[in-house]
Amino acid sequence: MIHFDNVVLRYAGSQEPAVQGVTLEALAGRLTAVVGPNGSGKSTLVRTLLGRLAPESGRVTLDGRPISDLTRRQVATTLAVVSQREEPAFPLRARDFIALGRYPHGSAFSAPSAADREAVASAIARADLEALAERSTDELSGGEWQRVRIARALAQGGRALVLDEPTTFLDVGHEMSVFELLDSLARAGQCILLVSHQLNLVARFADQMVLLHRGLVAATGRPADVMRGDVLERVYEWPLVVTRDPAVGAPVLVPLRGRGTP
Amino acid sequence: MSVPRRLWWLLGLALLAVATLGLAVGAVPLTPSEVWRALSGVGDPAAIAIVTDLRLPRVVLGIVVGAGLAASGTALQMTLRNPLAEPYLLGVSGGAAVGAVLAVVLGVTAPGVVPLAAFGGAMLAVMLVLLVARAAGGRADSRVLLMAGVVVGAFCTAAIMVALGTAPEGTVRGALWWMMGSLGDAQWSSVRWIACYVVAGIACLVWWGRDLDVLALGEDAAASLGIDVERVTRRVYLGASLLAAATVAGAGLIGFVGLIVPAIARALGTRSSRETVLASALAGGILVVAADLVARTVLRPTELPLGAVTALVGVPFFLWRLRAGVAR
Structure with a gap:
């Protein structure tokens, strides 16, 4: 339902486009992951979906x-973005913070409708936040905070969810809980577009992977097609091997020490 | 998103009490019951004149100025996501001061000219901030706006120094007095229009409440929720600045109200911007009327500059908040 068709993106004043002709699609009911080194253009794609950077050429379409x-309101009711960083300047109750996800559905003075209340309650339930809903946002741990942000995006009620590195700074347990949540949302029919550095987790959870390199697609396909040692080594410019995880069977990237020694 | 009804009662009663005190205290002391009788137009004609013609405009101006400054500060803090943002920091007051000081120094002191000059100066400063921000960042980025405000404020201070440095002897004191803020010139003719202006301004900020809530989340989050971040930021900034400009035109420069009152409102438990704007407006009115009471009574018959009193109250409070914030 989200399509990038040969999209070129350039920041104002920079000579080289940050994204130089990328084609990718994220479908409903699928977890699509965009991976790649720092500066490969991942977050730039997200900025475009936020309406903050217009393509120089190519097309970005939502449901065609x-x-x-x-x-902006039509986009916001279809697609929610959890951007990389967010520091609320003033604390809010988690429930009120999540309720702000209903912003595109209301007008200046409309009281929350039954649909609003239901969407917020369902978002809180899906993100497993019942116990934290009355907490203040400045009392949440990193992992809880990310789940609250995802819940706000869910309350927005769109069919697509875009997340830019949602598990940075999270420990293993919280990272897994976020990936499990995204997986269950995709299974329930949501379109999930995930930007992540966690290649190994992405390889386990994603239906589709897109590997970006210097603003271009270096590889795309199912995780097994993208997680190839020669491709990743070239893109990340670091010696590595890709093996199969003996416990779960997914491809695993193992970076080697500097000179190619284990 | 609701605070206990108790808080609204508390603020309302405190405002009523402080306003009654403001009407009662003065060269001719009155009892609260005399004040209320005078307000309803019965009793001693002299008391009626003192209350309705002399003290009431001053108290009403205090309420209006305090409410306007505090509501403006709340809106600016939420929009720019910075608890230090306030009309003072953002060039509005500086511009107003330049306008007023120029009028005083040039000797154009016909009734109503100084407030108009202050308002004009503030408007110019706000436009300048928006232009600088546009030239610097190309858009109404909150950090760029903040920095542009500080730069324009510094420029205004320099301009005031130049104006005062070259001013004739007698005018400097008048200009300085204005810069330190005072409710002493309150007259119904001017109080009336400032009140209308402030009420309209606060109504706008309340109307934009949901936008403020969303802007306070940050630019990316706000954009994801479908808001046109740059346009709405500019609109709120302009609205809040005009609100502050009107108060400066009425009472000169009164610092710290726009900074500390929103913090007080949040400390009282308000969360959504609508609650915080309204609670700030009430608390701002209370603070300014109380500070004016202090300013005109402690060294009677000498009157202290109101802006100095609010700063003397504001600094310790701010340090206390800072400590509380750091301790957490």
Whole structure:
């Protein structure tokens, strides 16, 4: 439902485009992951979905309609973005913070409708946040905070969810809980577009992977097609091997020490 | 998103009490019951004149100025996501001061000219901030706006120094007095229009409450929720600045109200921007009327500059909040 068709993106004032002709699609009911080294253009794609950077050429479409033809509100009710960083300047109750996800559905003075309340309650339930809903946002741990942000995106009620490195700074347990949540959302029919550095976890959870390198797609396909030692070594410019995890059977990247020694 | 009804009662009663005190205290002391009788137009004609013509405009101006500054500070802090943002820091007050000081120094002191000059100066400063921000960042980025405000404020301070440095002897004191803020010039003719202006401004900020809540989340989050971040930031900044400019035109420069009152409101438990704007407006009115009471009574018959009193109250409070924030 999200399509990038040969998209070129350039930041104002920079000579080289950050994204130089990327084609990818994220479908409903699928977890699509965009991976790649720092500066390969991953977050730039997200900025475009936020409406903060217009393509220089190519098309970005949402359900077949160019995103530039849609109003901001139309985009916001279809697609929610959990961006890389977010520090609320002033603390809110987690429930109120999540309820702000209903912003695109209301007008200046409308009281929360039954649909609003239901969406918030369902988002809290899906993100497993019942116990934390009355907490203040400045009392949450890193992992809880990320789940609360995802819940706000769920409350937004769109069919697509875009996340930019949602598990950075999270420990293994919280990281897994986020990936499990995304997986269950995808199984329930959501379109999930995930930008991540966690290649090994992505390889276990994603239905589709897109590997970016210097603003271009270096490889795309199912995890087994993208997780190839020669490709990753070239893209990440570091000696590595890809093996199979003996416990779960997924491809695993193992970076080697500097001179190619284990 | 609700705070206990108790808080609204508390703020309302405190405002009523402090306003009654403001009407009662003065060269001719009155009892609260005399004040209430005078307000309803019965009793001693002299008391009626003192209350309705002399003290009431001053108290009303205090409420209006405090409410306007505090509501403006709340909106700016939420929009720019910075608890230090306030009209003072963002060039609005500086611009107003330049306008007023120029009028005083040039000797154009016909009734109503100084407030108008202050308002004009503030408007110019706000436009300048938006232009600088546009030139620097190309868009209404909150950090760029903040920095542009500080730069324009510094420029205004320099301009005031130049104006005062070259001013004739007698005018400097008048200009300085204005810069330190005072409710002493309150007259119904001016209080009336400032009140209308402030009420309209606060109504706008309340109307934009949901936008403020979303802007306070940050630019990316706000964009994801479908808001046009740059346009709405600019709109709120302009609205809040005009609100502050009107208060400066009415009472000169009164610092710290826009900074500390929103913090007080949040400390009282308000969370959503609508609650915080309204609670700030009430608390701001209380603070300014109380500070004015202090300013005109402690060294009677000499009157202290109101801006100095609010700063003297504000600094310790701010340090206390800072400590509380760091301790957590």
